[in-house]
Structure formats: C-alpha cells, structure tokens
Amino acid sequence: MVSVKLEKVNKIFAPNVHVLKDLDLNIQDKEFMVLVGPSGCGKSTCLNIIAGLELVTDGKIMFGDADVTELPPKERNLAMVFQSYALYPHMDVRKNMSFALRLAKKDPEYIEEMVQKAANILDISDLLERKPKELSGGQRQRVALGRCIVRDPSVFLFDEPLSNLDAKLRSQMRGEIIKLQKRLKTTLVYVTHDQVEAMSMADRITILNDGYIQQVGTPSEVYNTPRNKFVAGFIGSPTMNFIECVKDGKTLKFGDNIQKLTEIFDEKSSKASSEKLIFGFRPEHTKITSEPHEGAYKVTINVVEYLGAQTVISFEFSGKISAMAISPGFYSANMGDTAYISFPLEEAHIFDTETNMNLIHEVPLQKIL
Amino acid sequence: MYDFDLKLPENQILNEKKKKTSLNSETKFALKIMIPAVLVFIFGILVPLVIGILISFTDSSGITGYFGSKVTLLNYHELLTYGGINGRHFWQYTYQTLFFAVSAVLLEFGLGLIFALLLNKDFKGRGLARATLLIPWALPTIASATIFRYEFLSPLSEYGVFNSILGLFGLREISFFGADALTLFSLPAFIPFAPFITHIDISFTMISCIFIDVWKTTPFFSLLILAALQVVPEDLYKAADIAGANGWQKFSKITWPMIKPGVGIALVFRMMDAIRVYDAVVIFRDDSVKSMTMQAVDFWSRSQKFGLSSTVAILEFILIIIFAILITKLTSRKSGKKSEKKIEKKLKIQLKIDQTPSEIHEDALKTQRKIDLKEKFSKSKDKEIKEIDKIKKISVSPILKTISPSMIRNYKRKRKINKVIFVILIISMCIFCALPFIWIVIRAFRNPFIAQTSFEMFPKFPSLEGFQVVLGQSDLYGVSFSRALLNGFILAGTTGIVVLIVGSLTGYALAKFEFPAKNLAVLTIFTMTSMPALIIVIPYFIQVKTISGIIPFLDLTDNLLGLVLPYTAFNLPLATFVLRSFFEEIPEDLWKAAKVDGASNFQIFSKVILPLAIPGLFTCFILVFIAAWNELLFAQIWLTSDENHTVPRAILRFVQNPLSLQADWDTDLVLMAATAISTVPLVIIVLIFQKQIIKGITSGAVKG
Incomplete structure (x- = not known):
C-alpha cells in the first residue's frame, strides 16, 4: 500500500567495506519485487536498510511521499520474515503472532480476532498453543507469515524465507506466498540467492552484484534481454x-x-x-x-x-x-x-x-x- | 539451537541403536579410562567427606586425637542451640556470610548483566574490552583484597586512593574497615532455637569486603552471562525491532526469558562460591566480616577443635545445597513440581543434545498430514478472500505519520546520545576492571625507602628497589618470595599436568562413548564443584596422617605434592567439561576413519584425538594453573612451614606479620612490588590467550 524508493543509497561498513554503491531503486505500490544476486552482493543489506535495521551511510529512502531515511523500524509500519523465521522460542504460536500488536497495546479482543483470522488464512488455527520447537519447518514458515499478516503492514520484507525448507515444501510455499501477496495487495520485497525463486515469484526482479544494480526488469525481460554478461549468466540454469x-x-x-x-x-x-x-x-x-x-x-x-x-x-x-x-x-x-x-x-x-x-x-x- | 531439524531425532535414534549393539569393547574402554577420575574422586573427595561427617559427630580435638574419644551430637548442639561463645559466633558468622553472599551475588549479577549486554553489541575494540574482564579474574583473590585493603580503601593517613579523592572534593574521610568503621545498620535475627542472638550489625568493613568480591568476580560472571546471551539469535532482535519493541521490551520479553536458565546456572555457581568466602575477608581479621569458613579454620588451627571445625563445614555445605536448589527453582520458568523436568529439558537444549522426543516429531508430521488433507478439501477461495477483506477492514492501517524535520532531528539526537552513553559505559567498565591492576604496577615502581608524605598519583621516586627487596632478601620475616614463586610454579604445574591427564581421559569418555551410569558420572563430577574446599581439607589432612601412620613415607602433610590430589579433585570438573566440549567438536567421521584404518581405541585417542585437542588442552592447562596458583585455603592449612609457602600464602603471611611494620622500608610499597611480581606474568599470559580462555570458561560453565 505504499511504494518504496531508494535514492543514491550508499552503505559503508566500518573498515572500508562498501556494500551498496549509489543504489537507485523504485519499488511500486503492490509490487512483488525480488532482489537476487550471489552471496555478498548486498541484497540482504539492502533489505535491512529498507527495514531500518541498518541506517544508510548516504542517500534517501522514501515510502510513498514520506522520507523514512532516519526513522527506526517501528515507525515504518512493515513486517519481515527471516530465513531462520526468528520465532520467539519461549512464546507459543499465538503469542508469537500477536507480539507486535501486544507491544502496540491494541485491544485484546482485536488482537485475538486478528490472530484467528490470520491463522485461518494460513491454516494454522489448531497450532496456536504450540511452541515453535514443536512445529515442522513448513508450519514455522506459516507462523512467520502469520506474524506478518496480523499487522497489516504497508510493506512486507522477506529475507530468504524458503532456504531452510526441503525442495518439495519450498515449491509449495512459493505458490502460497504468491497467492497471499496477490490477495493482500501489499508491496513485497523478497531477497533470495535462488534465481529460480526469483523467476517464478517476482513481478520484477532486481539483480545485484558487488553492490551495484545490474538490471531491474520482469522475469521475461531479464531472461530474454539481459543487460550485461552478469545478468545473462546469473539467470537461467x-x-x-x-x-x-x-x-x-x-x-x-x-x-x-x-x-x-x-x-x-x-x-x-x-x-x-x-x-x-x-x-x-x-x-x-x-x-x-x-x-x-x-x-x-x-x-x-x-x-x-x-x-x-x-x-x-x-x-x-x-x-x-x-x-x-x-x-x-x-x-x-x-x-x-x-x-x-x-x-x-x-x-x-x-x-x-x-x-x-x-x-x-x-x-x-x-x-x- | 532452538531450531530443531525434524530429521534429527531419527538419526539420533539410529545412532543410539548402533552404539548399544556394537560398542561392547568400547564400553569397556570407556570404563577403563574413567578409572583415574574415579580414584581421584574416592581419595580426593569421597573418603575425606565421609571422615568429615564422622568426626563432626565426635569430640575430635588436639587432645582426644583426630577421631576423638566418643560419638556425640554435642558439636551440633554447641553451634546451633547452645548460647555459648562458639554458638553466638556461629550464628553471627552465618548471618554475615549470608548477607555477604546474597548482596555480593545480587550486585555482581546486576553489574555483570550490564557488562554482558554491553559486550554483546558489536563495536570496535570489543576484543580488548572483553580481555580486560579477565584481569580481575586472573589475580589471586588475596592479592586483590590486598590491593584494596592497603591502597584503595586505606585511611587518609596512609594515602588511600578513595579517601584522597574524597579529600580533593573536600569530603570527610571514610573508615572503610577496622575499629573506626561505622556500623551501618542492624539486621534483626529470628531463630526460634537460637534466641540468644537478636541482631547482627553490618559495618562498613562488610561493604568493603563486598566491594572487593564484586570487583573480583563480576567480570567472570559477565562472561558467563555473555555466553548465555549467545543462545539468542540475532534475528530475534531484528524481528522485535520491526515489531516495534523498545530496548527494555526487547530485554524483558525476549532476552531475559531466554537466558534465564543459563543465568540460573551461573548464579548457582557464584552463590556456592560466595558462601565459601575466605580470601576476601581473611585479610581484615575483623569479627564483623568473619565468614563460616573462617570460623572453621579458626577452630582447626587456633583452638584445635577438629570436630567443631568439621561441623561448621558440613553446616556450610548444607547451606550451599539449600541455596543451589532455591536458585534453580527461582530461575526455572514455572515453579512447582514440573520445574525440575523443565530445567532438565532446558539443560539438554543448552548441552546441544537437542533430543527432540520422537513424539514431538511424529506429532508434527501428523499435523502436517492433517493440514495437507485440509488443504485438499479446503473451504472455498471466496471465503478466504472474505477473511482477508475482514482483516483489512478491522485493522486501522496506520498511515505513516507525517514526518516533521524536528522528529528526524530527535531521532538523530537520540541515536547520538545513545552512542555517547554506550562509549562512556564501555570505558568505565574497562577502567573498573583494569585500573586496580595498573595501580599495583605503578606503585611497585615507587622507591619504598623514601617515606611518602602526600598522595601520589604517579610515583615521585621511581626505582626498582621494591623489586630488589622482594626478590633479593631471601627471607622477609619468614617469607621468601622467590621461594614462594618457585613453589607455586611446581604445585600449579604438577596439578595442571595431572588434571590434563585425568581430565582428558574422562572428558573423552564422556564425549564419545555411551556407558552404564554415564549420567551418574556426570552428576558426581558436577557435585565435586559444589563441595566447599573446607569440608575436604581437614578430613584430607586426617586421611593422609592416618595413612602415613601405616606407611611413613606417604606423610605428605606440609609437602607441596600432598596438595596435588585435592587440587586435582577440585579442578577436574572444569577441565573435564572444557575438554569434553573440545572433543565433541572433533567430527565423528574422523573417529570412524581411524577405526576403519585399524586403530585401537587407545590409539585413536592418543594419535588422532589428542593432537587435535591441543588448543583445548592448552587452554585447560592455563585455567587449572591459574586456579592452583591462586588457591589460598588449602595451602594455608596444609603448607605450614615457611619454605613451603605458595604465593597467596606468602602475601597473607607478609601482611599479617607484625614485624614488617618495623622495617626501614614502606611495607605497602614492597607489598605492591610482591603483588606485581606474582600477578603480572599471569595477566600477560591471560591477555595473550584471552580468546581461548574465554571460550574455555564459558564452555565449561554453560555446559556444566
């Protein structure tokens, strides 16, 4: 429900590690954008910067018309799914899902309603009392998704959410995430190193290498008309x-x-x-x-x-x-x-x-x- | 670690099956290599413990002999319920010990938690900051007590640092100890069967003792908490950030619940140690800070009432056990009957055993199947879409607030302030840890032959004469420092080697083999750490005396070698757990490869495993060496003659010798030179190997 715009973003980590170099990126409202690239290309840093977990060294981040460059994550109204799911191991599924709402001191009835609805959508209603360690990988993945949905954020951020799943479950979850995004109509930024995931899920793909954007385009554009040799070599198997x-x-x-x-x-x-x-x-x-x-x-x-x-x-x-x-x-x-x-x-x-x-x-x- | 792989349980079940069916000869081997540890346990702990319990029920004394003349409950009666001088002292000292232990541990816990949270952040120079934490730990407690007693807390007339600073600000002098020390408050005492004691006065000397203990052990505590903090994955904090948690919420809702069990273990360890306090209070020789251990030592060496001495030790042991149970209960998530099981579960998680019960696994599979089925016959899509629409309707989607420039300025300022506070805290932490040690070194270079006339920040008369006095004069009123250094080296070195041999065998058996009563073995080794040294040392003395009555040349009392066995017994647990964690890190496949290549069990151990564990062995040696080098209580009771002094014993002797006041040099300055000589090499070694040592300390403690 908001567009995300990165303007001339630079990120330099302490001892001269220049991770992102003059990054310009326009992510449109309701778009499914996949950031893809080899490890160390800066894609995760890019996501962290959008989330506000890292601050830019230089440059601007706009959510719609609002300049959020200096805002901490909690002011940006977004939700994130992590590779490790980052479920709180000492809380049951219900508490995990409602954590953000409880922090925001929402009405308990409202929280319960939201949790139930999200649980219904993801088919995890009968798991609400469980602790994360009592769940299978796929179930944990769903809980992590549920935790995002209940907040109704303006942007979803996914950081390699499927790489801990086995191949079969991965392709199943891929489909579910696409469906979910299309229904929720929420802007989604998805980071992966897997070009198959990128090709199959994205509205548009951003290919990053060495801190630079190599090409931004639809799956068919990056496949059929790669801008340079890197993109040509990275996409396709x-x-x-x-x-x-x-x-x-x-x-x-x-x-x-x-x-x-x-x-x-x-x-x-x-x-x-x-x-x-x-x-x-x-x-x-x-x-x-x-x-x-x-x-x-x-x-x-x-x-x-x-x-x-x-x-x-x-x-x-x-x-x-x-x-x-x-x-x-x-x-x-x-x-x-x-x-x-x-x-x-x-x-x-x-x-x-x-x-x-x-x-x-x-x-x-x-x-x- | 919290992330269980579903495939794990199956593999583990398979592994266990394999081990059960095929490891017969290996079980035998494992049992064989456990023998040295068992012997150490029997002669170093078990027999003395039994003797100790026995003589606590006798009138054992210097007159009636070690085993006394009759069996009696009088010792317990005299201490607990009879209002004589010994009983009054017992209750007073017990109260003081408790007050000391509880307040010291609480302070250490609070401060240690802050240190650990600071060090858990990523910043430049974190390694260095962490290394400074090891300085207080490496100094012998008696040395740090000496520094504070004679340099920092001493009165203005002796140019004490704190009082001089107070003077600079025009404040009144504070007597931190001694006859002038203020009584701060009275603790009421209600003990139904000891009505003769009504209140305990807490004096400033007690506060000084607590301060010394806090300085000495907070850093160590914070390393343990730091290890516990590693259980919390970074992603959880990121997720909490995004959920909108502030710093306090992150700590109270995520960090604390997750580190509680680990911190609980650290607390238990610290509490055990604090109740056994001896080194930190002995230097004051003041009734208002005497501990239970001191009373037992006094019974032993002053009035030669061995029975009473043992009784105090046993009562102290009981107190330790009560506290251990109490803390474990308090830090488990839910108190009640189930708590112990939970602790076990958590411990397992921490021990990386990660044994998800197979039921959970099956359960997970079942639900998965259910879900799969449901998905096939799932409700129509329209319904789902309706649900989503509902969510959209109810949720008052917070539109990004309008962002004013002042708001952004606020955020920027907040970040800057946080950064400044962080830097200040880190620097204060480093100063807190390192300054007293630096102070010793600076003071050691002050010429002790020229009397001091004012407070000196830096020595006015720098010279090496302090060192010359310490090392040159072979006999400083009964104390020869060069001899003490040599003795310490021999004792700590021998102990280190023996512990390595026994510990590596035991650690290997625990790491790689399954054998009957393995859990019992772990538990036994574990309880060895909780034993107060005091409960062992006197009976051990009696044990050796008794044996040497039959075989004269085994009379190892007042002999350095006699201490190797109890030192080994007390350092074995740490060594075993440290080495076990090193052995566990060696990949299983290597072991299999050696087996396939035809190596015997012992060959695998000596030719493959041991060479790979050299870093672990080395770390372990340093840990044991430092512990043995710094030990005072055993050395004081055991090594009575002057030529057998170890370093802490020599420092104490030097301090307590009234003759040193008549010397033509300043005693305090010579003392600083002596302390510098005995601690600088340790600190240097510790700083060089800080990474390995921290790893050793934390793996030993968290896993234990």
Missing part, C-alpha cells in the same frame, strides 16, 4: 554458454569455427570497444543431433546427464571451447562421440569484452512497469 570470439568482417571466429552474422547483429556488434567479443547462447536454445544438419557445428561430447524430461549435454568445439546443450527427452551418446549442434542467432547475445554490456539488446538499467 544451466547457465548461458559464453564463447570468446574475434570479429572478422561479418563473421565471428571461435577456434576453427565461423559464425555468420545478420545485418542487425553485425551493425550492433561493431559498436564494441575491441575486436574481441563474447558470444552467448543458452543451452536450451540449441539443437543437437548425431547427424549433420544445416548450419550445425561439429562438436565432441563430454558428459551426458539424463534428467528425465531433458538431457543436459556438455561438449567441446574442436577440443578447446566447452559449452552445454539441452536436448528434450532422452539423448543417447557416449563420451568422445561426435555430434552436430546449431543455435538460432536471433536468441543469441553478443557482449563487449571490456564493459560486459549486451551489444544486441541495449536495455535501460531500470524499466518501470
């Missing part, structure tokens, strides 16, 4: 293949192979700062066959992993450059076998060696919905 190559006229050369470029590709890639380029294509955008086909390269198979629905194949171009391909269903091959591989150029990307920027898709850092 297995990761995008990157092949170092040299531009030679209207072709790209890598090893003994030559890739012809279309007009647009040629034009865009000629803006590069040097002859050397990085050619990127996703494993899932490849076609692999044991017999030669049109436009295919001859490669040598290294490892074949059959996963049921698909087969992941790693291979080498002329014994030097290794890459991966995905073939739907079962693909039968042995190590050392020869195969033929092709990929449609329109789904490939070319990156500048120095700036790492995507030359084919020039995307703004942040697209507003």
